[in-house]
Amino acid sequence: MLLQQLVNGLSLGAVYAVFAIGFTLVFGVMNVLNLSQGAVFMWGAYVGLEVVRKLALPLPLAILAAAGAAGLLGVLSEVLVFRPLQRRGAHRWMGMVGSLALARILIGLAQEIFGTQVVRYPDNALAGAAVELFGARLQLLQIVAIGAALAMVIALAALLRFTNLGRAIRTVAFSETVARLVGVPVDRVRLATFFVSGALAGGAGVLWSLLFQSVSPFMGDGILLKGLTVLILGGLGNVLGALVGGLLLGLVEVASVVAVGSGYRDAVGFGLVLLILLTRPTGLFATRETKRA
Amino acid sequence: MIDFFHAYHNVIDLCLLNSVLAFGCFLLLGVNLFSLATGGLMAVGAYLSIWLTMQQGWSFAPALAAAVAAASLAAFGLGSLVLRLRGDYFTMATLAFTEVIRIIALNWDSATGGALGVFGIPKLTETWQLVLLLALVIYLVWAVRRSAIGERMRAVAADELAVSTAGHDVARFKLALFTASGAIAGLGGGLAAHLNMFVAPGDFGFLRSVDTVIAPVLGGAWNIAGPVIGATILTVLPEALRFSAQMREILIGVAMLGAVLFLPAGLVSLPTVWRRRVAS
Numbered sequence: 001m002l003l004q005q006l007v008n009g010l011s012l013g014a015v016y017a018v019f020a021i022g023f024t025l026v027f028g029v030m031n032v033l034n035l036s037q038g039a040v041f042m043w044g045a046y047v048g049l050e051v052v053r054k055l056a057l058p059l060p061l062a063i064l065a066a067a068g069a070a071g072l073l074g075v076l077s078e079v080l081v082f083r084p085l086q087r088r089g090a091h092r093w094m095g096m097v098g099s100l101a102l103a104r105i106l107i108g109l110a111q112e113i114f115g116t117q118v119v120r121y122p123d124n125a126l127a128g129a130a131v132e133l134f135g136a137r138l139q140l141l142q143i144v145a146i147g148a149a150l151a152m153v154i155a156l157a158a159l160l161r162f163t164n165l166g167r168a169i170r171t172v173a174f175s176e177t178v179a180r181l182v183g184v185p186v187d188r189v190r191l192a193t194f195f196v197s198g199a200l201a202g203g204a205g206v207l208w209s210l211l212f213q214s215v216s217p218f219m220g221d222g223i224l225l226k227g228l229t230v231l232i233l234g235g236l237g238n239v240l241g242a243l244v245g246g247l248l249l250g251l252v253e254v255a256s257v258v259a260v261g262s263g264y265r266d267a268v269g270f271g272l273v274l275l276i277l278l279t280r281p282t283g284l285f286a287t288r289e290t291k292r293a
Numbered sequence: 294m295i296d297f298f299h300a301y302h303n304v305i306d307l308c309l310l311n312s313v314l315a316f317g318c319f320l321l322l323g324v325n326l327f328s329l330a331t332g333g334l335m336a337v338g339a340y341l342s343i344w345l346t347m348q349q350g351w352s353f354a355p356a357l358a359a360a361v362a363a364a365s366l367a368a369f370g371l372g373s374l375v376l377r378l379r380g381d382y383f384t385m386a387t388l389a390f391t392e393v394i395r396i397i398a399l400n401w402d403s404a405t406g407g408a409l410g411v412f413g414i415p416k417l418t419e420t421w422q423l424v425l426l427l428a429l430v431i432y433l434v435w436a437v438r439r440s441a442i443g444e445r446m447r448a449v450a451a452d453e454l455a456v457s458t459a460g461h462d463v464a465r466f467k468l469a470l471f472t473a474s475g476a477i478a479g480l481g482g483g484l485a486a487h488l489n490m491f492v493a494p495g496d497f498g499f500l501r502s503v504d505t506v507i508a509p510v511l512g513g514a515w516n517i518a519g520p521v522i523g524a525t526i527l528t529v530l531p532e533a534l535r536f537s538a539q540m541r542e543i544l545i546g547v548a549m550l551g552a553v554l555f556l557p558a559g560l561v562s563l564p565t566v567w568r569r570r571v572a573s
Contacts, residue, residue: 033381080550081550081553081554084554085553085554085557088557090553090557091514091557093322093327093510093514094510094553094557096327097507097510097511097549097553098549098550098553098554100503100507100549101545101546101547101549101550101553102546102550103546104542104543104545104546104549105542105543105546105547105550106546107542108540108541108542108543108544108545108546109543111542112540112543221499221500225388225392225499228385228388229389231385232382232385232386232389236381236382263396263399263400264396264400266392266396267392267393267396267397270388270389270390270392270393270396271389271393273385273386273389274374274375274386274389274390274393277375277378277382277385277386277389278374278375
């Protein structure tokens with residue numbers, strides 16, 4: 001029973017973490033809050049669904065396709081919203097409002113193209129399969145989701161640590177001015193960061209849709225709020241913090257359902273946020289000032 | 294004129310109400326606070342005034358006064374906790390407050406009707422009241438901005454550290470402003486409930502807070518006409534585009550994005566930008 005809840009919490013938290021890591025990466029590198037991330041997540045879910053349905057491709061390829069398409073949407077938000085605003089030195093509120101506007105457009109387009117009905121991924125072998133472990137029946141899908149989330153996080157960590165792009169991203173995160181001085185192509189690094197961020201959101205979208213068997217144009221709103229929660233839990237702009245924060249939120253939510261019922265599940269995270277901010281005003285982990293990306 | 298009013302009085306009422314609400318955020322934007330607490334504070338005002346008028350038999354004015362008092366108190370409490378947070382952390386904490394209130398409203402069935410909401414609220418909000426209130430709020434904000442308080446606000450916005458180094462209590466000053474914005478939100482909540490005759494927890498969530506704070510940003514966060522223009526556009530646009538549910542979202546998004554990209558000082562700067570374009 002305990003193991004069962006642990007896996008429930010971890011699979012939920014893994015999806016939160018993947019989503020929030022993309023979110024926090026953009027925040028840490030560019031100091032902007034991209035509120036269209038929820039809509040990008042939703043589009044990832046739909047692209048994955050179309051790929052599975054129309055092209056009958058296997059799931060891993062669907063995740064890749066969804067991540068790619070969502071990554072391009074992330075790039076779109078940089079080109080269309082954040083870059084022109086940054087060029088002009090606009091107030092950061094303008095970025096938030098602009099990204100919300102982009103989210104509205106993306107949600108409207110999804111309604112136009114896919115309809116407003118809640119749909120689901122077609123049944124496959126993975127969805128029904130379960131494994132017995134210490135007397136608990138664990139859905140194979142949940143374990144796959146946890147594994148896939150871990151794989152995405154490890155890939156990102158490797159990218160940031162060992163590649164030239166990763167070094168460039170970390171330099172830009174440290175200071176855009178310094179990055180320009182040492183010859184880092186800042187504009188391209190920003191595009192790449194938005195691509196990675198969108199791709200993680202898209203991957204999270206497919207995982208979420210598989211776990212909860214529902215895809216709708218409005219699915220992004222909920223996860224956006226969860227992403228913001230994790231962002232605070234982990235400290236704004238802290239990738240490792242987002243991973244820990246995401247898993248923590250998933251576990252806490254599942255525990256709260258067991259303890260007090262499902263009604264207050266969504267309040268627990270925000271209550272936790274308020275509590276943490278009051279005791280540690282810059283989040284649970286290292287602050288943005290001391291450590292970014 | 295009369296015909297026009299009769300045909301569109303719902304939309305006009307909403308424009309007035311949303312303009313009043315937008316001034317709450319406008320005050321805070323003036324000192325660089327981007328608050329998403331409006332939804333939660335509105336909910337406090339709305340549910341209290343409904344309960345007082347429907348269950349306790351209070352008349353409208355004292356019920357509204359109680360709503361204002363309760364929301365101010367809530368804002369004072371919240372503000373004393375979260376105002377020391379900086380920048381985006383403050384915004385997130387206010388969002389957390391709004392969501393916690395919304396979820397409490399969703400689960401506290403006996404007081405709020407749960408997810409189904411409260412039906413049959415008596416319609417007590419009249420257009421003339423809204424006009425009067427908006428005029429009052431505009432006058433107060435205008436007077437405040439011209440006074441020493443307004444000067445202090447501009448100083449805090451420009452350089453908070455310098456103001457506090459000069460020996461002024463910035464924290465208390467911000468708390469007073471946050472409480473005032475809470476009063477406006479509570480008032481707006483009570484008025485909204487008795488205008489729409491129906492409330493549900495979804496009316497007071499993230500989106501409500503976002504729409505309220507976007508209004509002054511879109512209209513012009515540094516111009517007193519900004520909140521009214523922004524709130525009016527954001528209210529009228531969805532109504533005008535009602536012919537197409539899906540195109541509506543897209544077109545509102547495009548309009549918002551266009552405003553953000555091409556009118557950085559808000560819609561109030563449109564005439565200036567236009568003149569410059571014609572001149573060149």
